[in-house]
Amino acid sequence: MTDSEIARIQSWNARRRFLFSSGIGLGGMALSQMMGDAVGDEPPSLDIRGGGGELKAFHHLPKAKRVIYLFMSGGPSHLDLLDYKPLLKEKEGEQLPDSVRGSQRLTGMSGNQSSIPLVGSPFRFEQAGESGAWFSELLPHTAGIADKICVLRSAFTEAINHGPGVTFFQTGTQIAGRPSIGAWLSYGLGQINADLPSFVVLVTKDKSGQPLGAHLWGSGFLPTKHQGVLLRAAKDPVLYLGNPDGISRESRRMMLDRWKELQQEQLARTPDVEIQNRMEHYEMAFAMQSSVPEVADLSKEPASVLEMYGPDVQKPGSFAANCLLARRLAQRDVRFIQLYHQDWDHHGGLPGSLPKLCQETDQPSAALVKDLERLGMLEDTLVIWGGEFGRTNYCQGKIQKNFGRDHHPRCFSMWFAGGGTRPGTVYGQTDEFGYNIAENPVHIHDIQATVMHLLGIDHERLTYRFQGRRYRLTDVHGQVVQGLIA
Numbered sequence: 001m002t003d004s005e006i007a008r009i010q011s012w013n014a015r016r017r018f019l020f021s022s023g024i025g026l027g028g029m030a031l032s033q034m035m036g037d038a039v040g041d042e043p044p045s046l047d048i049r050g051g052g053g054e055l056k057a058f059h060h061l062p063k064a065k066r067v068i069y070l071f072m073s074g075g076p077s078h079l080d081l082l083d084y085k086p087l088l089k090e091k092e093g094e095q096l097p098d099s100v101r102g103s104q105r106l107t108g109m110s111g112n113q114s115s116i117p118l119v120g121s122p123f124r125f126e127q128a129g130e131s132g133a134w135f136s137e138l139l140p141h142t143a144g145i146a147d148k149i150c151v152l153r154s155a156f157t158e159a160i161n162h163g164p165g166v167t168f169f170q171t172g173t174q175i176a177g178r179p180s181i182g183a184w185l186s187y188g189l190g191q192i193n194a195d196l197p198s199f200v201v202l203v204t205k206d207k208s209g210q211p212l213g214a215h216l217w218g219s220g221f222l223p224t225k226h227q228g229v230l231l232r233a234a235k236d237p238v239l240y241l242g243n244p245d246g247i248s249r250e251s252r253r254m255m256l257d258r259w260k261e262l263q264q265e266q267l268a269r270t271p272d273v274e275i276q277n278r279m280e281h282y283e284m285a286f287a288m289q290s291s292v293p294e295v296a297d298l299s300k301e302p303a304s305v306l307e308m309y310g311p312d313v314q315k316p317g318s319f320a321a322n323c324l325l326a327r328r329l330a331q332r333d334v335r336f337i338q339l340y341h342q343d344w345d346h347h348g349g350l351p352g353s354l355p356k357l358c359q360e361t362d363q364p365s366a367a368l369v370k371d372l373e374r375l376g377m378l379e380d381t382l383v384i385w386g387g388e389f390g391r392t393n394y395c396q397g398k399i400q401k402n403f404g405r406d407h408h409p410r411c412f413s414m415w416f417a418g419g420g421t422r423p424g425t426v427y428g429q430t431d432e433f434g435y436n437i438a439e440n441p442v443h444i445h446d447i448q449a450t451v452m453h454l455l456g457i458d459h460e461r462l463t464y465r466f467q468g469r470r471y472r473l474t475d476v477h478g479q480v481v482q483g484l485i486a
Contacts, residue, residue: 053190062456063420065380074344077391082413084134085434089120138358141366147424154428165388179220182336186226192333195291205317209342233317310363320364348404382419449478
């Protein structure tokens with residue numbers, strides 16, 4: 001973006017803030033209309049209005065317009081993927097030193113072990129990119145985009161079990177019921193494409209592992225229109241969206257118009273935000289009858305693009321197909337696209353299971369980044385890859401050929417691409433045992449604050465009043481991690 005474009009956006013935004021804060025009633029509305037004619041009904045570049053959500057203007061100039069979050073549910077092993085620790089191989093079979101563990105609690109699955117022997121990764125690591133970041137042999141495609149991503153090695157959390165861990169990442173608290181991050185962004189920034197929801201969820205089909213509840217993409221106490229819409233790999237991607245047999249689209253439109261008139265009468269008598277939300281839900285459902293089948297149809301994608309995502313892209317509901325679908329949703333300005341891929345919980349069988357998981361996800365994840373760059377969308381699309389925590393540097397149970405690792409919230413790795421993040425870098429370091437953070441710790445709330453910052457939101461200022469207090473995604477925590485930002 002040029003200096004003149006930035007100046008134009010800032011001027012446009014300043015005038016808009018003045019109109020909204022001046023409180024001059026109908027005169028202000030008229031002036032606002034004239035100003036709209038003067039500067040254009042559509043704001044320049046990144047839609048500085050915030051898209052019609054709670055924020056009438058961004059808190060600062062955004063770097064990203066949308067987010068695609070690739071969530072690896074179950075806790076991928078950072079020590080076998082992104083955080084190379086040769087010392088563990090040298091000391092394999094030795095006990096984890098008390099000086100390293102300190103007073104950290106362990107889960108009930110390994111806390112009662114009489115022995116907690118260190119175990120190194122069975123996989124080979126190599127450096128890639130100008131940063132020289134280390135990547136496991138299981139991630140050759142991710143290593144191939146090393147200069148396009150920022151690897152975070154110093155994430156940490158307090159959650160030690162899956163349910164609270166995933167919920168913490170998605171809602172800012174370990175207790176289910178709060179609004180999810182996608183709902184917060186929908187509430188704050190609003191909807192860009194009138195024919196598609198601002199928040200869409202895709203779950204890899206036929207995966208096992210820890211269950212994923214709808215609370216992870218729910219709206220909590222926010223208006224229900226902000227909850228995520230789950231797209232399934234089925235003939236009807238959204239349940240109950242189609243018309244019953246014998247009902248035409250014209251008949252449906254006529255029914256909705258008459259029903260809306262009744263709802264508006266009720267709203268006039270009983271002002272209730274949920275009545276308005278219900279009307280918006282029905283209108284969105286009507287629009288999605290056409291928009292969802294179109295966006296979910298991957299058959300028109302060029303063969304070269306399909307090949308980029310790998311052979312699984314031809315399987316509906318696969319992670320590869322969902323990554324391509326996520327790109328298509330992003331093209332149509334869906335704000336927050338959440339992908340879940342389960343079965344990363346390797347308490348046993350890690351050497352046999354982890355390669356299969358990486359085979360399913362490595363190529364599509366890298367292809368998504370390259371595809372967004374090809375289309376000129378990576379600059380304003382933030383891609384996130386990671387799980388709810390990492391895995392221990394010691395073996396769960398006895399060391400054996402097909403060993404496992406327990407949950408490890410004290411440090412783990414993620415990566416980010418596009419959307420204003422710093423490419424070709426590694427941020428944060430763990431100690432030589434891969435057990436504690438040695439440099440630049442980054443908490444979950446810091447990650448959430450940074451994501452919101454990249455989207456033009458001050459995480460401390462986007463709040464919602466509920467039951468006598470103002471809530472926000474990051475509660476009373478969180479610092480923007482400047483080291484992740486370009």
